[in-house]
Amino acid sequence: MIEWMKRFFGGPTSSTTAKERLRLVLMTDHLALAPEIIADMKRDLIEVISRYVEVDRENVEVNFEQEDRVLAMLANIPITSVNRPAPPPEPPAYAAAPNVASPGAQAATASNGGPPPRRRRRKKPATQSPATAH
Amino acid sequence: MAMHQPVPDEVAAPAAVKLGRAIVITSGKGGVGKTTTTANLGTALAQRGARVALVDADVGLRNLDIVLGLESRVKFHLLDVLEEKAALDEALVRDKHSESLVLLAAAQAREKEEVDTDRMRALIAALRERCDYVLIDCPAGIELGFKNAIAGADEAIVVCTPEVSAVRDVDRVVGLLGNRFKPQLIINRLRPQLVKKGKMLSVEDVNAILRLPLLGVIADEPEIIITTNKGEPLALRRDGETANAYHTIAARVAGEDVPAPAPELRESLMDKLGSFFGGRRA
Numbered sequence: 001m002i003e004w005m006k007r008f009f010g011g012p013t014s015s016t017t018a019k020e021r022l023r024l025v026l027m028t029d030h031l032a033l034a035p036e037i038i039a040d041m042k043r044d045l046i047e048v049i050s051r052y053v054e055v056d057r058e059n060v061e062v063n064f065e066q067e068d069r070v071l072a073m074l075a076n077i078p079i080t081s082v083n084r085p086a087p088p089p090e091p092p093a094y095a096a097a098p099n100v101a102s103p104g105a106q107a108a109t110a111s112n113g114g115p116p117p118r119r120r121r122r123k124k125p126a127t128q129s130p131a132t133a134h
Numbered sequence: 135m136a137m138h139q140p141v142p143d144e145v146a147a148p149a150a151v152k153l154g155r156a157i158v159i160t161s162g163k164g165g166v167g168k169t170t171t172t173a174n175l176g177t178a179l180a181q182r183g184a185r186v187a188l189v190d191a192d193v194g195l196r197n198l199d200i201v202l203g204l205e206s207r208v209k210f211h212l213l214d215v216l217e218e219k220a221a222l223d224e225a226l227v228r229d230k231h232s233e234s235l236v237l238l239a240a241a242q243a244r245e246k247e248e249v250d251t252d253r254m255r256a257l258i259a260a261l262r263e264r265c266d267y268v269l270i271d272c273p274a275g276i277e278l279g280f281k282n283a284i285a286g287a288d289e290a291i292v293v294c295t296p297e298v299s300a301v302r303d304v305d306r307v308v309g310l311l312g313n314r315f316k317p318q319l320i321i322n323r324l325r326p327q328l329v330k331k332g333k334m335l336s337v338e339d340v341n342a343i344l345r346l347p348l349l350g351v352i353a354d355e356p357e358i359i360i361t362t363n364k365g366e367p368l369a370l371r372r373d374g375e376t377a378n379a380y381h382t383i384a385a386r387v388a389g390e391d392v393p394a395p396a397p398e399l400r401e402s403l404m405d406k407l408g409s410f411f412g413g414r415r416a
Contacts, residue, residue: 013331013332013333014332014333015328015329015332015333015334015335015336015339016332018297018298018334018335018339019335019339021298022298022301022302022335022339022343023343025298025302026301026302026305026343029302029305029306
């Protein structure tokens with residue numbers, strides 16, 4: 001009866017669940033990366049782009065799509081301002097830049113103030129360099 | 135090697151040798167119906183008049199002879215031939231039902247690691263000289279047994295059931311096969327009623343992920359279990375939807391331009407009532 005009610009009100013069917021699980025599992029299979037690495041990658045991506053333009057961090061979307069057996073990463077990154085928050089070449093300059101002109105950029109850097117805790121634990125020197133700058 | 139010894143006239147290669155096609159039937163995951171598919175596709179191709187050799191490459195877990203009902207006729211096996219303990223013609227078992235079908239059984243008491251890849255390749259090449267089709271029943275897994283099974287093949291048919299695990303494994307296997315094998319897909323054990331109720335992945339769901347040329351879809355039919363029990367492949371019959379599906383797949387493998395078979399939804403009155411009252415699908 002509960003099953004019947006669920007179906008009547010349009011709850012997800014088990015095949016929908018299967019489809020979604022399959023999509024996700026293949027995504028990570030193809031990337032050969034763990035899900036938390038994808039989250040880290042998204043964060044780093046935002047960080048890099050924020051050096052050049054001001055980004056609406058709340059509405060950044062990073063998705064992976066498969067097209068003819070090729071996996072593509074599609075990032076939708078809304079830009080709120082093209083004012084440079086900081087000089088681009090040196091990441092440490094950005095990290096310690098609360099004195100930039102745009103208030104939006106200030107908020108963005110402020111929200112990035114503390115180093116992400118998970119990244120600290122990861123023993124990957126390549127991705128750790130911006131975090132250790134703090 | 136033993137396989138180069140003279141062969142009886144009726145199976146000897148013609149003067150202008152046109153090599154047969156060597157097709158490996160694989161899936162990655164076990165239990166999706168590779169062996170049943172091999173037996174039925176081989177039978178259906180033989181019923182069309184083609185000369186077919188079935189090779190059970192699942193060394194250690196010999197099953198193809200059982201499905202074909204030939205277990206009592208097996209005297210020598212794959213490793214006997216590879217190790218030159220038996221000539222190829224001694225080891226090939228002629229099918230009970232189909233004149234032009236022969237089986238090379240796997241060794242039961244041996245291990246996959248004992249197969250020499252180069253010799254396996256040479257064996258398949260020898261079979262291609264005398265047959266139109268060499269179907270290789272691949273073991274589950276992606277280790278040495280898989281590598282030996284695909285060694286001599288130049289095409290692949292992947293068998294997948296509408297399950298997350300099976301699709302994932304096929305995806306992996308197709309990645310390992312690469313483009314050389316031009317893999318084609320058979321979706322096995324589909325239950326149209328469950329698909330309609332949203333309780334099973336559909337053909338479209340599976341192939342939206344795999345994106346492979348679809349040879350056909352086989353329903354999850356009790357008949358397949360019954361015919362396997364008896365050792366008489368379903369494709370010996372000419373009636374019934376599932377038997378016909380195998381014949382249509384065989385026609386497609388042979389290059390005929392016929393649509394891929396898909397099981398029809400047969401609804402009982404109760405199903406219709408059920409879908410009338412609770413029919414909304416998400």
